[in-house]
Amino acid sequence: MSLKFIVLSDLHLLPDGETNFGVDTTARLETAIATINARHSDADYVVLAGDLADRGERVAYEKLYSLLKQLSVPCHVTIGNHDHRPTYLEIFGAGEATNTGYIDKVIDQGGYRVILMDSAEEGTHSGRLADSQLIWLADRLDEAEDKPVIVVLHHHANPLRTAVDDIILENGADFAEVLMRHGDVRQVIAGHVHYTSTALWRGIPFTTLADGTYSVTIPLGPVEPERLEGPGQMAVVLADEDGTLVHFDNYFDNHQILTEPA
Numbered sequence: 001m002s003l004k005f006i007v008l009s010d011l012h013l014l015p016d017g018e019t020n021f022g023v024d025t026t027a028r029l030e031t032a033i034a035t036i037n038a039r040h041s042d043a044d045y046v047v048l049a050g051d052l053a054d055r056g057e058r059v060a061y062e063k064l065y066s067l068l069k070q071l072s073v074p075c076h077v078t079i080g081n082h083d084h085r086p087t088y089l090e091i092f093g094a095g096e097a098t099n100t101g102y103i104d105k106v107i108d109q110g111g112y113r114v115i116l117m118d119s120a121e122e123g124t125h126s127g128r129l130a131d132s133q134l135i136w137l138a139d140r141l142d143e144a145e146d147k148p149v150i151v152v153l154h155h156h157a158n159p160l161r162t163a164v165d166d167i168i169l170e171n172g173a174d175f176a177e178v179l180m181r182h183g184d185v186r187q188v189i190a191g192h193v194h195y196t197s198t199a200l201w202r203g204i205p206f207t208t209l210a211d212g213t214y215s216v217t218i219p220l221g222p223v224e225p226e227r228l229e230g231p232g233q234m235a236v237v238l239a240d241e242d243g244t245l246v247h248f249d250n251y252f253d254n255h256q257i258l259t260e261p262a
């Protein structure tokens, strides 16, 4: 049993010539892809955890579809609050959705079951899993039997006790209750909040990764968060029988390599 996969989130792609708070999100994704090909060509696959397109535009999904061809490992995708489900499905194909109409997926590889959940809810930046999705998830968990499970979705389900809880997964408690029926959920990984966190909530480990574009200073005090140009972060999940581990690999502002003074 052995699995390695990469999670990228919050690409916020825009039409050529536009930037997201000054960040060229296309160039940033190209750097991420080059980094994966250089450092992680041994990964089993890549997962994109939503907010693929900043305004859900067709041209952004076309660009993503085309850029992903440069990846040397397979890629599995779900969407976030900035995305537009029908446009995504037009470009990536109707087969990306389950019979509930949502972009939920199961990947059985390396002895693990990884489940992607589409948490986008129309008209709001908060997230929600529909009742039909929770039923679908319960069935997929039951099917997994003794196989350990990792879930990836865009929205954070566990309260982070900062301002980002205004745009949390609204029915996180229902989600956690479904997850608990399995008994061996090793990680729930989300993007959305543009900063890194880990938590144990309701007996399940939850992680957020920072962005594929800008990150934010964590709003822990009464100070407004600031946007930061880096770090351009991916989560690298290493999983085997003994454990499940998440590294954070930054591909934008790597620290300068230090050398001994001459």
Ligand SMILES: [Fe+2]
Pocket: 051, 080, 081, 082, 154, 191, 192, 193
């Ligand atoms: Fe988001």
